[in-house]
Amino acid sequence: MLAALLSGLVLPAVADQGASGAAAQVVSRERSISEWLLRMHEASRRRAYIGTLVVSSGGSMASARVWHVCDGEQQMERVESLTGTPRSTFRRNDEVVTFSPLSRVAVAEKREALGLFPHLLKTVDAAIEQHYSASPQGSERVAGFEADIVQLTPRDSLRFGYRIWSEKRTGLVVKLQTLDDQGRVLEQVAFSELQLDAPVSMDKLSRMMGNTEGYKVESPALxxxxxxxxxxxxxxxxxxxxxxxxxxxxxxxxxxxxxxxxxxxxxxxxxxxxxxxxxxxxxxxxxxxxxxxxxxxxxxxxxxxxxxxxxxxxxxxxxxxxxxxxxxxx
CATH class of the missing domain: 3.30.200.100 (MucB/RseB, C-terminal domain)
Known part of the structure; x- marks a missing residue:
C-alpha cells in the first residue's frame, strides 16, 4: 500500500470550472475506468515532493518520511521509517536498497517498478473494466491541499475497492483507502504533511543509496x-x-x-x-x-x-x- 500511494492520480478535468457538481460528474463519467487508471499511473512520473506518510492498518499505525523525484524515465525515492525499527529504503526504478542501522545490514534487490498499481500497463484494458467501476465522490482537503475523490468499486467479491484523494492542481495522490464489500476502511495511507515540487536532488539520493560503507550487503538471488x-x-x-x-x-x-x-x-x-x-x-x-x-x-x-x-x-x-x-x- 505504501508503494501505491507514492504515485500520482490525474482526475478528468472539467473545462468550465463554474459548471455544477452534477454536470462535472457527467463529464467525469464519460471517461472509462481504463482512462482513469492510466492517468493515475502516468502522473506518478511527473511529481517531486517531500512528505510524511501515516499508515493505519488493523488497529496499528506507522509513519515514514518520503522524498520522491523524477527525471525523465528515472524515478528515485527515499523512505525513512519514523516508527518501529529504524530503516531507510532507497529505490531507483526497480532497484531497491534497504539499510537496517541496528544490524548494519543492507539488502539490495529488485522489485516492481514504481507507480500506482504497477501491473496496470500489463493488463488488458477490457479485463479491468469487467471487474471494477469508477465514480467521482466530490472533494476534501488533505494535508492542506484541496483534493478530488474517486472511488473504484469491484464488480465481484474477489477484490477490494479503493477510495483515492488526488490533489487538484497536480493530480498527486494524497490519501488512499482500501475498502471491504461493505465500504468499511480496511487500510488507509495518507500524507499528514506535504511539500509539492520540492527541491529533491536525484544525485544526492543516488550517492546515499550507493554508500554501503560499514554495512554487510546482502543480495537475494532471484x-x-x-x-x-x-x-x-x-x-x-x-x-x-x-x-x-x-x-x-x-x-x-x-x-x-x-x-x-x-x-x-x-x-x-x-x-x-x-x-x-x-x-x-x-x-x-x-x-x-x-x-x-x-x-x-x-x-x-x-x-x-x-x-x-x-x-x-x-x-x-x-x-x-x-x-x-x-x-x-x-
Missing amino acids: VKTTPAAEGWRLVQEVPGFRAMSCYRRPTASGVDAVQWAFSDGLASVSVFIEAYDPRHHGQEGLQALGATHALVRRVMAGGTSWWLTLVGEVPAQTLQAFSQGLERTR
Whole structure:
C-alpha cells in the first residue's frame, strides 16, 4: 500500500470550472475506468515532493518520511521509517536498497517498478473494466491541499475497492483507502504533511543509496523461471487475475521457494511454493492485517508434501481460490 500511494492520480478535468457538481460528474463519467487508471499511473512520473506518510492498518499505525523525484524515465525515492525499527529504503526504478542501522545490514534487490498499481500497463484494458467501476465522490482537503475523490468499486467479491484523494492542481495522490464489500476502511495511507515540487536532488539520493560503507550487503538471488518448469499449473483460473512473473528465491530455511505473482491490474497476489519442512513450517491457517491476507497450508502433490503461502491485498476467498486451483504436474 505504501508503494501505491507514492504515485500520482490525474482526475478528468472539467473545462468550465463554474459548471455544477452534477454536470462535472457527467463529464467525469464519460471517461472509462481504463482512462482513469492510466492517468493515475502516468502522473506518478511527473511529481517531486517531500512528505510524511501515516499508515493505519488493523488497529496499528506507522509513519515514514518520503522524498520522491523524477527525471525523465528515472524515478528515485527515499523512505525513512519514523516508527518501529529504524530503516531507510532507497529505490531507483526497480532497484531497491534497504539499510537496517541496528544490524548494519543492507539488502539490495529488485522489485516492481514504481507507480500506482504497477501491473496496470500489463493488463488488458477490457479485463479491468469487467471487474471494477469508477465514480467521482466530490472533494476534501488533505494535508492542506484541496483534493478530488474517486472511488473504484469491484464488480465481484474477489477484490477490494479503493477510495483515492488526488490533489487538484497536480493530480498527486494524497490519501488512499482500501475498502471491504461493505465500504468499511480496511487500510488507509495518507500524507499528514506535504511539500509539492520540492527541491529533491536525484544525485544526492543516488550517492546515499550507493554508500554501503560499514554495512554487510546482502543480495537475494532471484532466478526467473516458469510454473511449467517448476512443475506447477493453475487448473482453475481466478477471474480477472493474470500471471505477471515467476521466480525462484531463497528462504530462511535455506531451500528455494517458487514465487508466482498474479494481478488484475489493481490488486496483486503472490503464491509461494516450497518443500514442506516441519523444522521451519508451523501451523496452517489464515491471517489478516488490514487489507492484507495471508493463507498458509500444507498440501500433498506428486507424492511430496508442499508448503503454500499466499499473500495479497485481496479477500480471503480469493486466496482460497488460488490455493484450490494449484496442481502439481510431475
